[in-house]
Amino acid sequence: MGAGPRPREVPLSEVIGALSYALDLTEGEPPGHAVRTCMIGMRIAQELGLGEAERTDLFYALLLKDAGCSANSARMAALFAVDDRHAKRSSKRVDWARSYTAFLWTLRTVAPGGSWRSRASQLMSIRQETEITRSLMRARCDRGAEIARLLGLGQGTADAIRGLDEHWDGHGQPEGQRGDEIPLGGRILCLAQTVEIFHAQRGLDAALHVAERRSGGWFDPKLVSLLKRTRADTAFWASLPAGELEPWEPQERRLTADEGYLDRIADAFAGVVDAKSPWTYRHSDRTCVIAMSIAALLGCDDRVLDDMRRAALLHDVGKLAISNQILDKPARLTDEEFAVVRRHPLHTAAILERTPGFAGLAPVAGAHHERLDGSGYPHGLDGGALSVPMRVLAVADVYEALTSARPYRPALGSAQALEVMRPDVPRRLDRDAYSALEAVLEERLPETPAAHAAVDDALRADAVIGRHIR
Numbered sequence: 001m002g003a004g005p006r007p008r009e010v011p012l013s014e015v016i017g018a019l020s021y022a023l024d025l026t027e028g029e030p031p032g033h034a035v036r037t038c039m040i041g042m043r044i045a046q047e048l049g050l051g052e053a054e055r056t057d058l059f060y061a062l063l064l065k066d067a068g069c070s071a072n073s074a075r076m077a078a079l080f081a082v083d084d085r086h087a088k089r090s091s092k093r094v095d096w097a098r099s100y101t102a103f104l105w106t107l108r109t110v111a112p113g114g115s116w117r118s119r120a121s122q123l124m125s126i127r128q129e130t131e132i133t134r135s136l137m138r139a140r141c142d143r144g145a146e147i148a149r150l151l152g153l154g155q156g157t158a159d160a161i162r163g164l165d166e167h168w169d170g171h172g173q174p175e176g177q178r179g180d181e182i183p184l185g186g187r188i189l190c191l192a193q194t195v196e197i198f199h200a201q202r203g204l205d206a207a208l209h210v211a212e213r214r215s216g217g218w219f220d221p222k223l224v225s226l227l228k229r230t231r232a233d234t235a236f237w238a239s240l241p242a243g244e245l246e247p248w249e250p251q252e253r254r255l256t257a258d259e260g261y262l263d264r265i266a267d268a269f270a271g272v273v274d275a276k277s278p279w280t281y282r283h284s285d286r287t288c289v290i291a292m293s294i295a296a297l298l299g300c301d302d303r304v305l306d307d308m309r310r311a312a313l314l315h316d317v318g319k320l321a322i323s324n325q326i327l328d329k330p331a332r333l334t335d336e337e338f339a340v341v342r343r344h345p346l347h348t349a350a351i352l353e354r355t356p357g358f359a360g361l362a363p364v365a366g367a368h369h370e371r372l373d374g375s376g377y378p379h380g381l382d383g384g385a386l387s388v389p390m391r392v393l394a395v396a397d398v399y400e401a402l403t404s405a406r407p408y409r410p411a412l413g414s415a416q417a418l419e420v421m422r423p424d425v426p427r428r429l430d431r432d433a434y435s436a437l438e439a440v441l442e443e444r445l446p447e448t449p450a451a452h453a454a455v456d457d458a459l460r461a462d463a464v465i466g467r468h469i470r
């Protein structure tokens with residue numbers, strides 16, 4: 001978090017485009033899926049002759065279509081007893097309207113590797129949840145639309161995201177809307193994302209074949225006809241792997257993100273991360289509040305505090321790449337599973353590095369599991385390489401984790417958490433950051449869960465007022 005000059009504004013399309021790679025991870029899709037879906041959807045919009053305002057709404061809907069995707073990950077992993085990313089990925093390739101195909105998909109997907117008896121009992125529990133697909137999809141679509149609204153994007157963007165999984169024939173989710181009842185943007189999203197998946201995997205002919213086969217079923221037949229007209233545009237289809245978004249954002253209405261808007265984006269994506277698991281539903285948020293309080297007490301200047309805030313909000317964005325089967329496991333992780341967990345700061349750093357406006361946060365956000373004696377991960381950095389913000393974030397992250405419940409233990413109270421951390425000071429955790437945390441908590445050490453919640457709120461209020469205790 002050096003002190004070089006900051007760009008005052010960055011193109012919003014580049015920020016959201018880069019962060020959409022995090023959404024691809026959660027969906028189990030290959031990197032660039034959302035960006036390529038955006039290009040395909042905008043190419044269809046071009047054929048359709050949509051106006052600038054509608055195209056702007058559509059552009060951001062296509063990029064953010066999976067912003068709600070983390071909201072049903074935990075449920076999906078628990079219900080299907082499977083890696084949620086695998087279930088999500090394969091479910092988009094199956095035609096749910098054909099009940100036999102859907103049955104086969106379910107049978108193949110649930111409890112892979114389990115006995116037929118365990119698969120059957122898992123299937124039974126799914127069948128008992130008659131509303132299950134609907135509620136999974138509703139959570140995803142509503143959450144995605146809400147994030148679009150949080151970002152101040154147009155109503156058209158939110159509506160399109162909400163309509164993502166509706167199908168032309170009325171057999172989609174969550175409302176079962178039919179034909180023109182489905183917002184046009186939603187119809188374009190549904191077609192574009194399916195075409196992208198098949199195009200990336202099997203080429204243009206296969207993608208157009210699937211579009212044709214599901215025309216009038218999943219897809220609006222008019223949009224499928226327009227899509228088919230693009231077959232001859234070989235330059236377009238050849239341009240997809242490069243993932244260049246710039247030509248596709250309406251020229252007249254290019255949106256930019258200033259410092260305040262970058263804060264909103266960090267908030268919104270922290271929400272995506274926290275929605276991934278019921279066990280961490282406020283982790284990024286609370287870690288941010290705690291880190292800000294410590295950093296302010298240590299006398300960090302405004303610039304450092306601003307960066308600290310965003311780095312803390314986004315420090316676990318790489319967790320979107322981890323299956324909920326691991327994140328929510330109610331038992332000790334195997335070595336293999338822990339190896340997966342240890343990679344999440346690398347994903348965090350990689351995502352932030354490629355995001356304009358956030359690239360400078362990558363070193364701090366990516367170092368939150370490093371320890372002063374070199375025993376941390378992913379790089380085993382030692383004290384000489386760990387800056388004050390890195391040390392602060394590490395302390396805040398540990399404290400937040402200890403004071404929140406986990407699948408294998410209840411939440412600790414503040415005093416208990418400090419006690420657990422103390423033996424690691426100063427060998428692994430920074431003494432000054434730890435002392436500052438003690439000082440922050442000193443006046444309001446809670447003795448009961450209710451008091452604990454009150455401290456939470458107080459800390460949050462401190463951090464929100466005037467953007468953290470200046």
Ligand SMILES: [Fe+2]
Pocket residue numbers: 315316344368369
């Ligand atoms: Fe982490």
Ligand SMILES: [Fe+2]
Pocket residue numbers: 283287315316397
């Ligand atoms: Fe964390």
